[in-house]
Amino acid sequence: MKCIKIDNMLRTARLIMLAVLSGGIFAVPCGIYAQSAPRTVSGTVTDAATGEPLIGATVQVKGVTIGTTTDLNGMFSINLPANRKTLLFSYVGYEAQEIAVGRENYLNVALKQDANALDEVVVVGYGQQKKGMLVSSVQSIAPAELRMPSSSLSTGFAGRLAGVIAVQRNGQPGADQADFWIRGISTFGSATKPLIILDGVAIDANELNGLAPEIIESFSVLKDATATALYGSRGANGVMIVTTKNGKNLDKPVINFRFETALSTPTSRPETVDAVTYMQMYNESVLTRGTGQIPYTQAKIDGTRAGSNKYIYPDVDWYDEMFKNLAVNENFNFNIRGGSSRVDYFMSATVRHEEGMLKNLSRDYFSYNNNYSVWRYAFQNNVNVNLTKSTKVSLKINTQLRDTHGPVKSSENIFGMIMNGNPADMPITFPDDPTVNHIRWGGKAMVKNPVAEMVTGYKDEFQSVLNANLSLDQNFDFITEGLSASALISFKNYSYTQTSRSAGYNSYEISGTHTGDDGLEDYDLEIRGNEQSTTLATSSSTDGDRKIYIQGMINYNRSFGRHDVSAMVVYNQEETALGNPGSLFSSLPKRKQGLAG
Template identity: 50%
Template sequence: MRYIGSLCNTSTKVVILLTAFIFFTHVSSAQNVTLKHKQITLSEAFQEIRKQTNVDFIIKTSQLDKVRPIQNIDIQNKPLKQALEKLLEHQPLVFTIDNGIIVISDREKKTPLAPVVQKNGNVEIVGTVKNDGNNLYGVSVKVKDSPSIGTTTDGNGRYILVVPTNSTLIFSYVGYANQEIAIADKRRIDVQLTPDQSLSEVVVVGYGTQKKTSVVGALESVKPETLRIPTANLSNALGGRLSGVIAVQRSGEPGADGASFFIRGVSTFSGATNPLILLDGVAISKGDLDALAPEVIESFSVLKDATATAVFGTRGANGVLIITTKTGKDLNKPRISARAQSQISRPTSIPKFVDGVSYMEMFNEAVTGRGTGEILYSQDKINGTRLGLDPYVYPNVDWYNEMFKSHTINNELNLNVQGGGSKIGYFLSATGNISNGLLRKFDLNSFDNNVSVKRYSFQNNINVNLTSTTKIALKLNAQLRDYYGAGVDAPSVFGDIMNANPVDFPIMFPFTGIDRRDVQYGGKAGGTVNNGFVNPFARMVNGYQNGFQSTLLTTIDGAQKLDFITKGLEFKALVSFKNWSNTTTKRTSGYNQYMINSYAPDPAGGYNYDLVMVGQPQNLSLGTETGTSGDREIYFQPSIEYNRTFGNHTVSGLFLYNTTDFNVNNPADLISSLPRRRQGITGRATYGFANKYLAEVNFGYNGSENFATGSRFGFFPSVGLGYVLSNEKFFTDLFPAVSNLKIRGSWGKVGNDQIGGGRFPYLSDLKLDGASFTTGIDQNTTYTGPTYLQFANPLISWEVAEKKNIGVDLGILNNKFNIVFDLYQEDRTNIFVDRSATIPNVFGTAGTKVYGNVGEVRNRGFDFSLEWNKSEKDWGISMRGTFTYAHNTVLKNNEPAFTKYRNLSQIGYSIGTNLGYLAERLFIDQAEIDNSPLQQLGGFVAPGDIKYKDLTNDIDGLNLINSDDRVRMGYPTTPEIVYGLSTSINYKKFDFSFLLQGVDRTSFMISGFHPFGNQGVRNVLQFIAEDRWSPENPNIFAAYPRLSKLDNLNNTEASSYWLRNGAFLKLRSAEIGYSHKFARIFLSGYNLLTFSKFKLWDPEQGGGNGLGYPTQQVFNLGVQLRFN
C-alpha cells in the first residue's frame, strides 16, 4: 500500500490502495469475497478485499476520518459488488468501478424522512446516535406505539423527528442491541448503541464451538468470574449456579473438601456416576478441576442431553463438563492481574456431647432401667466430678475442645499475565494455596500433626499464528499438592471422640519426663486395643503422614485452514500427555497408657498417684511406611471441520478420530500392567436456514479393550431440531417484547464404559489352588484344586443411556430477561451387576462372581434458569435463579423374585433410598408389648423401646416382626432437587453479590451414635440427654428411646425413627467489594447461614453420627489488582 499526497492539482489528500501487481487487473463483479469479523475498520476491509481480488481502491482520507468501524460483518463467498454494497450499507459512502479501479465517493446526504405530522401536542426531538464516539448512519428511530412515525440517521448520525408527547423512541440498527428511551420532557436525545453480543456469542460444545443462537442441545454456561468463592475447590461453586447440576459438600477436610456433583442426578447403581470433565479438550479428574483458579478459565459449559454428549460415545452418559483456559491476546502491553486473600475458617456446626456428670448418671440409668448389672459409677465419683476435685482421679474430658481448635487461617495468592501481538500470544497464571486443619499440635512433638495442604497450580498457554491460515497452541497445566497430617486419617480422629467418654481416663497424667516417649497417657483396661481402649488424643499426636502429588498435563493443538480446497474447510489436531505421580510417607509409633491403681492425698492438697500400665509396653519409636504410585496417559485427536454459509443456508460438519492410551507407572500385577485403551470416531452435521430452522445430527462410534471382540465397539447416535420462532416476522409483529424464542428437542444414545467391577469381565478368573479337600485313612492327605473366582461373559458391554430432551429458550425485552427450560427423560440400560446371589448354587456358582448387563434405571426431571439484567449509568443489577429436579427409578436389578415380601424390593424406588423398619412410636407399657407382634430384632424389649409396624402379617400370619418387615422409605441420599438464587449489584465503585443455595427431597439415616455401645464406653450426644424416654419422662414420641448399657438392636436398627430430612437452605456465599483505579478490596464469606429442620450437625454432611470432618464456614478478606 502506498500513500500519494496529491492528485490532479487538488489540495485534498487522497489515499490510493495499490496492489503489489505491476499491471491492473480488470475488475469483475463475478469475483467473490469472504469477510468475517466482529469488528473491522473500512480501511482494513478494503485491504482484505484487495488481497482476495487484486483490485485497487481510491478514497480520500477525509472520507476515512468520518467512517466508523463495521460491527459483526459476515460475508461468505459473495460477488465483489454485493460485498461492497454490504460494507457500505450503513456508511456515508458509495462506490463506482472506473476502468478496473474502485472509486469511493461521498453518498448524497439524505434529509431525514419527513416526520408524520400529528395533531396538537407534538414535539420535535433531535439528537445523534453513536457507538464508541463514531456516528452511526442509517439507524432506525421509531415511535414505540406508532411504528409508522419514524426516520433514519444521516451520515453524521443525526436525526430529527416530530412525535406525540409522552412517546417512547426505539433505536434499532443491525448488529446492535435495541434501545428504548421515553422522551418525557426531553427535546434532545443522544444515544450510544452497543453491539448485540447475542448475535455473535459462541458457546463451547463437544469438540468445538457453536453460535449460541444455533444450539439445539441442552447446555448451560456460566461466567468464570462467578465461580470465584472463598474456598480452595472450584467444585464448591457449582451448586445452585448451574441448572442441571446437583452438588453437595460432605466434608470440610483440607484437600478433601470438594463437592460431589452430578449432572441431572444419578442414573446408575453400579457404574461410575461422575461426569466427564474436559480441560482444553483433555479428560481430567475432579481433583484436577478443584485445583483450577477461576482466573484461568475462559469458558465453563455443562452438556446435558444426547445432542450435546453423544459425540463422546462411551464417555458421555453422565454428562460432560467442558472448561477452556484463557489464551494470549493482541494487546498494546501486557495485562497483569493478581489476587491475594486470607481466610478464617471454622466449623459450620459440631455435635454436642454431654459432660461427665450427665454421662455417668445416664449410664447408671441405663443399667438400672434394664436390670443388666451393678451400677458402675458411684455417687462419690459423680460428686467428685461435679465439684472438679481432681482432673486425674475425677476426669471430665471435653475431647472435642481438647483435640481441635476453634478456627484456622488459610491463604491464597494468584498472579496472571496476558498479552502478545499479532503473531504470538501468551497467558501465564500461577496460584498458591495453603489450607490448614483444626487439629491441635502437641508441644512435645518435633513434628506437626495438624492437617496442612499446600497446593500450587500453573497454567501456561502460548498461541502462535504461523501464517494467516495456520495456528498452533501449546498449553501446560501443572499442579503440585503437598499434604501433611496426623498419622491417622483426619475423619478417624473425629470418629475416635465418639468412642471415648469423658470420665474413664484423662488425656495424660502429669508429665515429668524428657520428650514425647515419656508421656503417660490415660487409659482403661478391658478393651480390645492392647487390653485397653483408644485414647483419641494419643492416637492423634503419635505420628504423621506426608504425601506429595504432581500432575502435568501438556497439550499441543493446531489448526490449518484449507480454503484452497474449499472455503470453510479446516483441519485440526490435538495431542496431549498427562502424568500423575504420588509419593507417601507415614511415620507412627505406639504409646503407653496408664490408669490409677491407687491414690492418696498429698500435703499440698493434691494427690499422689500409683499408676499401672494398661496392656503391654509399646514401641515408642516412629516407624516408617512409604509408597509410590502414578499413571500416564497419551491422547491423540485429529479432525476435519467445515463451516459455510450460502445465503440463508448455514451448514457445518465435523469428523474426528480419537485414541487414548493409559498406563499405570508401577503396576502391582500382570493385569494392572496392561494398558487401558480407547479409540473411536465422531461425526456431527448441522444445518440452519435463515436463523430460524435448525437441525443437528451427531454420532460417536467408540471401543474399549475392556470388552470382548464383538462387544467392543458401540454406535451412539443423536439428532436435534430447533425452531427460532422469534425470527418469524408474524411473531415479532404479534409479540414485539419477545426478543428470542427458540423451541428445541433432541433424542440420542450415549454410553458409559466405567461400569464397575474389575478389568476384563469377559474372561474367567481361575485360581489353581483355590479349593482343597482332605482324604486318606487317617484324613492326613490334602489335595488342592482350581476354583473359579469369576465366570466369563463375552457379552458384557457398556451401559447405554437413551436420552430425550425438550427445551425452550425465551428472551424478553432485548434479552434483559431470559428463561431456559428443559424437560428430559433418560433410560439407562445394560447396568453391570454381579448376579451370583440370585443364581442357584446347583449351577456351581457358589462363591464365584457372575456378571451381567441386566440393570435398568429411568431418570426423569426438568431444570431451568431465569436471568434478569438491568444496567444504568451509576448502577446495575443481575439476578439468576436455577432449579433442578432429577428423580430416578430402578426398573430392573439383580435381586430375588420378591413374590411374597414385595416390600423388600428396590424396584420402583430411587437409587440410594433407605431400607428400614416403620417405627410407629415408643411402647407405652408391658401390656402393650404383650399384645403386639413379637419383635425379633434382638435385645430385650421394654416400655420406652421402639414399636414397629408389622407389614407382613397379612402375608404370613406369623404376628412377628423380623427382617422381612423392612420397607423402602424417605428420599434418596443424593438430593433430587437443587436450587439457587444469585444476585449481583453494583453502584459506582461498590459491588455486592450473594448466592442462596438449597436442596430438597433427600433423606439420611443417623447411626453409630447410640450411647455406651457394645463395650459400654461410647460417648453420648447432648440431644439424647435433653429428650429421652424414662420413667420420669414417659413420652412415647421422645427423641431417644429407653437407654441401654449396651447396644439394644431393637432400638438401633435402621428405621423411620432415625430417618431424617436432609433438606436445607444456605446463604452459600456473599461478597462486598470496593474498586478504585487498578485495585479492588473485598470481604466475602462462605457457608454463612444454614436453615434446616435438622439441628444435630450440618445436614449437608449427611448421615452417620456427624463426626466426620465438619464442613467449614469461611470469612475472607482479599485484594485484586489489575494493570492493563
C-alpha cells in the same frame, strides 16, 4: 370533572381557588389525579415474531425493587406505585423493553429476539456453536461466578449451575472438594461421575479442583443425551468442558495479580455435656432400660462435681482440647497476557496455603508439628503461533503440585473418636514417672485416647500432575469455504508419594484408689497390655500413571444466508500405563479408540 395538564404549581393553586370562589366546576391537574393512589397494571408478554406467550419473563417497576414474572399463559399483574410510571420487560435471549405506562391498566408487550445473543458462541462437544443453533441442553457460566474464597473449584458449583448437584462431605484441608453430579446418576457401578474435559483432553475431578478461576475462559455443562452423544458412554453422566485463556494481540502485556486471605471457622459443632451430666444421663439409661451395663457410682459423680482429683475424676472436653475455632488460608495468583499478530501468550501462577483446625498439641509432647498444612502450586502456560494466515500451532501446559502435611489419622477418624469418647472415662495423660521413658497416656478398655491417636505421628504426601497439549489447526478455505482440520497430541503424567512416620503409645488405667500420706485420695496405675515402642517407624508408598492422547478432526461450518450448515468427524485414541504396575497384568497399557461424527 375533567383532567388538564398544568406545568406550574402556582397556576394550579390559582385555578383551584377561582373554581371554589365561583362555585363552579373546576379542572383537576393530571399529575395530581394520576398520583393520587397506587394501581394494578396487568397484561401479556409475547414473542414479537411468533406471537407465542413468553413464560417466566421478568416485569419490574423501574427504580424500585418491585417485580414479577409471567405465568404459563405469558400473563402478569404488578402493583404500580403512585410515583412510578415505567415498567421494564426482559427475557433471556430477547431485547429488553422499557414502557412508560399512561392511564391504561392493561398492556400487550411483544419482545423481539436479541440477534447478538443468538450469535454468541457456546463451547460444546469438540467445538463451538452459536446459541441460536443449539437444540440440546447446554449451560455456560461466567468464570467470575466461580471465584470464591475456597481452595476447590467444585465447592462453588452448588446453586450456580442448574442441574448440577454438589455435596461437600469433608472440611479437611486438601480433601474438601465437593462430589458433584449432573442431573443425577445414569450408570451402575463406580463410574458415576461426569466426564471433565480441559482444553480438549479428559481430566479428573482433583485436577479440576486445582484450577484457578483466573485461567478459565469458558465453562460449559452438557446435560442431555443430545449434547453428550459425541462422547459415547463416557458422557453418560454429563460432561463439563473447560477451556483456558489464550493471549491477545496487545500493544502492552496485561498483568494481573490477586492476593486474598480467608478465615475458616466451623459453621456448627455438636454440643457436648460435662462429665457429671454425662454420668447422670448414662445411669438413667442403664437403670430405666435394663441394658445390663454397670452404672457410675455416686462417689465418682460427687468426686467429679467437687473436682477433687482430675486423674481419678476426669472431666475432659475432647473437642475443645483438640480443635481450634479459626484457621487462616492464603491464595495468590499472578498472570500475564499479551502477544502480537504472530505469537500470543498467557501465563499464570497460583499459590494456595491452607491450615487445619487442629491445635498444635504434638508440639506439647514431641518435636514435630502435625497440624494440617497444604500447599498447592498451579501453573498454566499457553502459547499460540500463527505460522501462516491459515495455520496455527498451540502449546498448552498445565502443572499442578500439592504438598500435604498432617497427622497419620484422617480428620474424619479423629472426629469420630471424639464423638465416641466421653468426658468421664480417662484423663489425657497421667503425671510423668521417672522410672519409665514414655508418656503415660490415659486409657480404658475398648476406648481409644483421641489426643494420643492424633499426636503420635505425622504424614507427608506429594502429588504432581503435568498436562501438555500440542495442537495444530489448519484452515482449508482455499479448497472450499468453511472447511478446516485440527490435530491434537497430549501427554499427561501423574505421580504420588506418601511417607508416614508413626509410633505406638502406652496407655494406663487406674487399678484402684487409696488414701495417700497426705490424707488425700490417691490412685494406683497399671499399664494396659504390653509396653509399646514409642520410636517413630517409617513407611512409604508411591503411585502414578501416564497417558498419551491423540485426536484428529475434520470440520465443515458454513452459512448460506439465514441457513447454517455444519458437519464434523473426529477420531481419538488414548493409552494409559501405570507407573508402579506391581504385576505383569497391570503393567500392560490400556488403550481405547473412538470415532464420532
